[in-house]
Amino acid sequence: MPSDRAAVEHALNRLSFGPTPGQVDEVQRLGLARWIGQQLDPASINDSAVQSRLTPLPDPPEIDRRAARTMSEEERMQMQRRARQATRQSVQALAAQKLTRAVYSDRQLEEVLVDFWFNHFNVFAGKGRTSAFIPEYELEAIRPHIWGSFRELLGATAKSPAMLFYLDNWLSADPKAAEELQRGNAAERLRRLGRLGGAGLTPQQQQRLQQQQQQGPRRNGLNENYARELMELHTLGVDGGYTQQDIIEVARALTGWTLEGRQQGEFQFVPRLHDRGEKKVLGHTIRAGGGIEDGEQVLDIVAAHPSTARHIATKLVRRFVSDEPPPALVNKVAETFTRTQGNLREVVRTLITSPEFYAAEYRGVKVKTPLEFVVSGVRSTGREVREPRQLLQALQQLGMAPYQCQPPTGYDDTAETWVSAGALVTRMNIAQQLAPQRAAQIGGPDFQRR
Numbered sequence: 001m002p003s004d005r006a007a008v009e010h011a012l013n014r015l016s017f018g019p020t021p022g023q024v025d026e027v028q029r030l031g032l033a034r035w036i037g038q039q040l041d042p043a044s045i046n047d048s049a050v051q052s053r054l055t056p057l058p059d060p061p062e063i064d065r066r067a068a069r070t071m072s073e074e075e076r077m078q079m080q081r082r083a084r085q086a087t088r089q090s091v092q093a094l095a096a097q098k099l100t101r102a103v104y105s106d107r108q109l110e111e112v113l114v115d116f117w118f119n120h121f122n123v124f125a126g127k128g129r130t131s132a133f134i135p136e137y138e139l140e141a142i143r144p145h146i147w148g149s150f151r152e153l154l155g156a157t158a159k160s161p162a163m164l165f166y167l168d169n170w171l172s173a174d175p176k177a178a179e180e181l182q183r184g185n186a187a188e189r190l191r192r193l194g195r196l197g198g199a200g201l202t203p204q205q206q207q208r209l210q211q212q213q214q215q216g217p218r219r220n221g222l223n224e225n226y227a228r229e230l231m232e233l234h235t236l237g238v239d240g241g242y243t244q245q246d247i248i249e250v251a252r253a254l255t256g257w258t259l260e261g262r263q264q265g266e267f268q269f270v271p272r273l274h275d276r277g278e279k280k281v282l283g284h285t286i287r288a289g290g291g292i293e294d295g296e297q298v299l300d301i302v303a304a305h306p307s308t309a310r311h312i313a314t315k316l317v318r319r320f321v322s323d324e325p326p327p328a329l330v331n332k333v334a335e336t337f338t339r340t341q342g343n344l345r346e347v348v349r350t351l352i353t354s355p356e357f358y359a360a361e362y363r364g365v366k367v368k369t370p371l372e373f374v375v376s377g378v379r380s381t382g383r384e385v386r387e388p389r390q391l392l393q394a395l396q397q398l399g400m401a402p403y404q405c406q407p408p409t410g411y412d413d414t415a416e417t418w419v420s421a422g423a424l425v426t427r428m429n430i431a432q433q434l435a436p437q438r439a440a441q442i443g444g445p446d447f448q449r450r
Helices: 005-015 023-030 032-040 073-104 108-120 130-145 150-158 161-166 175-193 203-215 225-234 244-253 292-303 306-320 327-339 344-352 370-381 389-398 421-434 445-449
Strands: 257-260 266-269 279-281 284-286
Touching: 005 023, 005 032, 005 108, 005 344, 023 032, 032 108, 032 344, 073 108, 073 130, 073 370, 073 389, 108 130, 108 306, 130 150, 130 161, 150 225, 150 292, 150 344, 161 257, 161 266, 225 244, 225 292, 244 279, 244 292, 279 292, 284 292, 306 327, 306 344, 327 344, 370 389, 370 421, 389 421
Parallel strands: none
Antiparallel strands: 257 266, 279 284
16 A cells, blocks of 8 residues: 555545645654544544534424324425424434534545445435435434445345335335225224214214325335336446236235334334245245245345445445546455445455555546535634535535435446536635635635625
8 A cells, every 4th residue: 555645645534524734744653554543433533523513413303193193284285394493403414414413523534435325325304204204314324324334224224214204115015915904094084074874974073084085195006116226226336137927926926015103104014914825036936825024135135236235335445446437446346345245344445455546547537526526625724613504505506405405326436527617616715715714614704795
């Protein structure tokens, strides 16, 4: 591993959100190999200072669904507006935490990888109740698993309420079971009103029944959304060798993976919604009569598939090395993925200690995404971030607001997306805001004027 100043600068620009003043000299004195070793073992780095900077997330709103059944339409709408406002505030607070960690954390590689994996398993805060689940998604499904096995990370995202809601798997059910459930729910609502078989409902009872029908989930049968993205984006890749029939079989195996519990915000496997028939996925037979283990077996199959190793390796090499991933390095990283059964720490170690990573032709060839551009600008100036909201507004202007990418593909990681005449002008304007001036703090008068 090279240890010259240029190599250190290259490593700090790729494996962190950019060097801080004096950091290149510090890493040279420490030794680049030792710094990388520490970054690969973030638990060895005392990062308590950044914790004191994090603004706590607000408590999630409490929604009394039983009480909602007796509310007027106006009262119910007001309750929903308050809930939406609370979840927006929670997502904004999480975004502020994300920027604070990116600027100040000494566990820089960890923060880069949390961003990478969230983007890989992207969910969109703007879709319905997804925003209410995003803090749990990043803090419990993504962050704790980025150094473990890919299979564990895949399973955590598959069972997250954010992913279940965003890609509609919570509504997926065996078609016969869905039909029976809908009939049963309608009958039960009538029983609760005490009018089953009666002479008719009063206008008030009709309104209550209609409200309850609108509030309940509509399960119309099999939903293929998550099954398709699971294989196309999360594991095998678009050319990974699966068929439309594989998508259907995977969707069948994942029926019953839904949201239940308090406020329908917890993962539950509901056997009555599950398709218990035999399935065939990528040449593997899943026997009839199973339950939640059908979906677990699907995750085992796709996580271990050779196409998954290549797809993940390609995305990592594209992120850290070049928009055109060198095939030899992709093969090397994919081999480590397969050999270690998806050990993500060893996969990243292979990538960032390879000769290709430090090769001269791959230095200075990656265009920074808006997130990298803004955060590295703050880190390079050494300025204090008093109000992260200013940086979030900058990211909004640049088209990369955290948690606001609508398609499941996530934000692009190649230059062509972020380089245009208009984008460069916006970057120049934001760079002027970040440049050292009289105000020593971002969020101070100079920054706010611009």
